[in-house]
Amino acid sequence: MELTSQFEEAVAASKTLPEKPSNEILLQLYALYKQGTTGDVDNDGPSNPFDFVAKAKHEAWAELKGKTKDAAMQEYVDLVKKLKGGN
Template sequence: MDARFEQAQADVKTLTSRPSNDDLLTLYALFKQGTAGDASGSKKPGRFDLVGKAKYDAWAKLAGTSAADAKTRYVDKVDGLLGRR
């Protein structure tokens, strides 16, 4: 799975069009959950950091998701964005 996850990280950089903000937040959250675990140990951004707060909140929603599941979902999301499904 780790090899597929690393390949998906490279593949996402080849997208010809920018994904939606929701897709970008999903990718960010799945990546962070897959590599760093739950967001609970990270400092929450201040209320004036809207982008940072949105990213943190998307990541925090995945609390309890295993790293393997997050990586699998990340790969699936990238495949979907690339039209591989």
């Protein structure tokens, strides 16, 4: 199965995980998803310094700068498999 199909299946599977992941894992999933679909972050982040959720998401995504879309998609697939109890 090609990577894009695996990624799309993992995105769907991430919504039906047996238990809700920690905030740290949720941020990792978000960042890998954004990097895999959009590529490098292209803005300065939220303008409201008190929007802590948006700031955390932006920072998590920015940490992946330079990672290829394919690498991010593969890491996302692997992480969802692990969360579902797979390898």
